[in-house]
Amino acid sequence: VQLVESGGGLVQTGGSLRLSCVVSGASLDAYTIGWFRQAPGKERERVSCINRRQGDIRYADSVKGRFTVFSDKTSNTVFLQMNGLKAEDTAVYYCAAAGSLSKLWHLERADYWGQGTQVSVSS
DSSP: OEEEEEOOEEEETTOOEEEEEEEESSOGGGSEEEEEEEOTTSOOEEEEEEETTTTEEEEOTTTTTTEEEEEETTTTEEEEEEOSOOGGGOEEEEEEEESSHIIIIISOOOSEEOOOEEEEEEO
């Protein structure tokens, strides 16, 4: 299974970006796919995840109401739409996959990780 992220970049405060995570080697229905981020000098934190089979979506409190996760089965891609970006959203964003939502969201452990994409928000 491979995860390839794209869509990062530099944006001003209040702007928007859409991240993409193309999943190859497995169906989206077989895994919980999530987004994590890590800012310089900080620990990695969970952002959002989606489990298509269970119809379950989760968000970190820090992004609720601003970020939306969704998927497209045709392209086997999971997206993270980020609106109302703030300087504190600046980080490397990683796509991750795990066999269960509990493992990915509660234990923050993944079976597979992408290479990451940089998101920078200027204030």
